Amino acid sequence: MSLSVVIVGGLHADARRATVARLLADVPDGVVLHHDLATAAAGTVVRTVRDAGGVRSAGEAPLIDDCACCALREDLVPELRRLEDDGTTRLAIVELWDSVEPKAMTEVVVAGGLTVTGVITAVDPALLLPCLGNGDDLADVGLAAAATDRRTVADTFARQLEYAPVLAVVDSPEADDEDRELLAQLHPTARRVPVRGGHPAADASARAYASGTSPGPSELATAALAGFDVEAAAAAQHPACALLPAEADAHGVATFVWHRDRPFHPERLYAALEDLTCAAARSRGRFWLADKPDVLLHWDAAGGALCVESAGPWLAALPDAAWELVPPVRRAAAALDWHPEHGDCCQHLVFTSPGLDRDGLERLLEACLLTDAEYAGGRDAWKRLPPAFDTLLEV
Missing domain, CATH: 3.30.1220.10 (CobW-like, C-terminal domain)
Known part of the structure; x- marks a missing residue:
């Protein structure tokens, strides 16, 4: 079985988890690989691999040069290769830690010879403006990936949002038309896929697809497996040829x-x-x-x-x-x-x-x-x- 890799990131942790849960429910033989960088202060990064039934394995990766992201880079590709060699996994869902940016990790995975079929940033529209307006350093809110990390909440979130061709947009009772319009204008070319985590109809649809009685995969699963061009994505972010929004x-x-x-x-x-x-x-x-x-x-x-x-x-x-x-x-x-x-x-x-x-x-x-x-x-x-x-x- 050929392994497909989808990268799921974003500072909106609840939205990210809902997106990962939906993918796991929608795609048979899928697993989630997650590196928790919150333990970096203790000198390690905690890795977990889980499927729909629970945790398959857990381990630790040591920090490299006092950099949690460096540890993630060194550990991620070997873990994905183990999943590929096992032959039983169809989709590896790489759930990035809060402040990790998808561009760097996607390029690491592709350079490792693996196939990335989708990059998704999970978004709660109600949190969009608060994140874009937050000039705090990541270090001040406990989200720095290294001692030398000088990024802010706002610029990190902006890059997470604008790199991904797919935005998983969770239902949010606090979001209004202004929030949704802001999202649409910030990244007008993105495919926006609704995620209704915990909705009974969505759960039933996922079970039907997994059992083979549904006519096809969900919109989110389709987006995760659609394919991804890492060179085109990098070009779209380069200031000389960036795909900037229109009026x-x-x-x-x-x-x-x-x-x-x-x-x-x-x-x-x-x-x-x-x-x-x-x-x-x-x-x-x-x-x-x-x-x-x-x-x-x-x-x-x-x-x-x-x-x-x-x-x-x-x-x-x-x-x-x-x-x-x-x-x-x-x-x-x-x-x-x-x-x-x-x-x-x-x-x-x-x-x-x-x-x-x-x-x-x-x-x-x-x-x-x-x-x-x-x-x-x-x-x-x-x-x-x-x-x-x-x-x-x-x-």
Whole structure:
């Protein structure tokens, strides 16, 4: 029997457990593999393997370099290989610990020669905004995966949400239309699958499928076995070719897409960072600074905190011979934004939030661009502008 692996993650622990339970009920010969990183302070990570009948095995993996995630990486593939060699398991459900991000673990599993057929993030819509607004460090809430883990609750949850092509959305009596609309706008291309944990009709359907009397698998099981392209998923997260949301406005939630072909003045943008970062629950994209005209910069904000990073050169800054080394998906993305003078250099920022002040946000962004006179000075003059972002970029 060929082993399929599905990765299930998310900070919403109850939603994640309900999703795992539903998969276990829906797919015959499935097992759940889980590493509990909460014991990392004691120097170990606890691993359990269980099926519908209960715990099959349990063990411990020692920490590596004081990093629980490193221990997980070293232990995960050998355990999955044991399940594959056993030949009795159809689906291995890897239930990630709260703050573990699915991208890293999916790439580890694929690099280990195993087949990932699905990546799912479990979501309780009522907890969406509280998580995106939580700027606390993971270490402060007991969820850090290593002593050096500097991630926040908000940015971790945002990456968990946006990487997965499937969102398992649990029934939540506290969720309203605004919560569900926020989820839809944050990840509009995701397949959203309802999970009704404990619902008698769903339980009966699962039993029928397991016994062979049902016409087919549940929507969740189908999504878990549909297949997954790890390279396409990575490309969709890369700032140069990310699949960013489109304009939207419904149920009090809006997504504002701002696209311009003129660079930012570094000092004026830096002075506006706090207001821009706090203007939306989530903002992301790529941007262009006048004093670093050849560098593609990544904008990633959630929970009132902003991360700015260099993502390498714009394609327009590369010699023609180097284009053959660039992935086709990046060349295609650049072609969509290509400007006759500046190539792919541009501003492409997306802000999503309830109660978004689109007009105020647009005015603030426009004020940060080079003026006509500054723009006319050309690249040599731009490069002499004060380098306000060097500290953020650790230049």
